Amino acid sequence: MGPATISFLDRVDREPEATKLQLVRRFMENDPLSFFHELRAMRPILVLKECTLVALYDDA
Numbered sequence: 001m002g003p004a005t006i007s008f009l010d011r012v013d014r015e016p017e018a019t020k021l022q023l024v025r026r027f028m029e030n031d032p033l034s035f036f037h038e039l040r041a042m043r044p045i046l047v048l049k050e051c052t053l054v055a056l057y058d059d060a
Helices: 008-014 017-030 032-042
Strands: 045-047 052-054
Touching (some): 008 017, 017 032
Antiparallel strands (some): 045 052
C-alpha cells in the first residue's frame, strides 16, 4: 500500500502564506479538473492573500 494522498486543499493550508498562490497556480496548470473538483466539493470560495478563487459551479 502506498502513502496516503494529501488533498490539494490540505497542501494549500500547509503552505506558507508567501507561496500559497504559486502552489495554487501549479495545481491550476498541472491538474485543473481535479483541483477545481475538490474546490467545488470542499471549499468553493478559496481566499488567498492576493486573490479569491470562486468555484461554485462547473462553469466557474
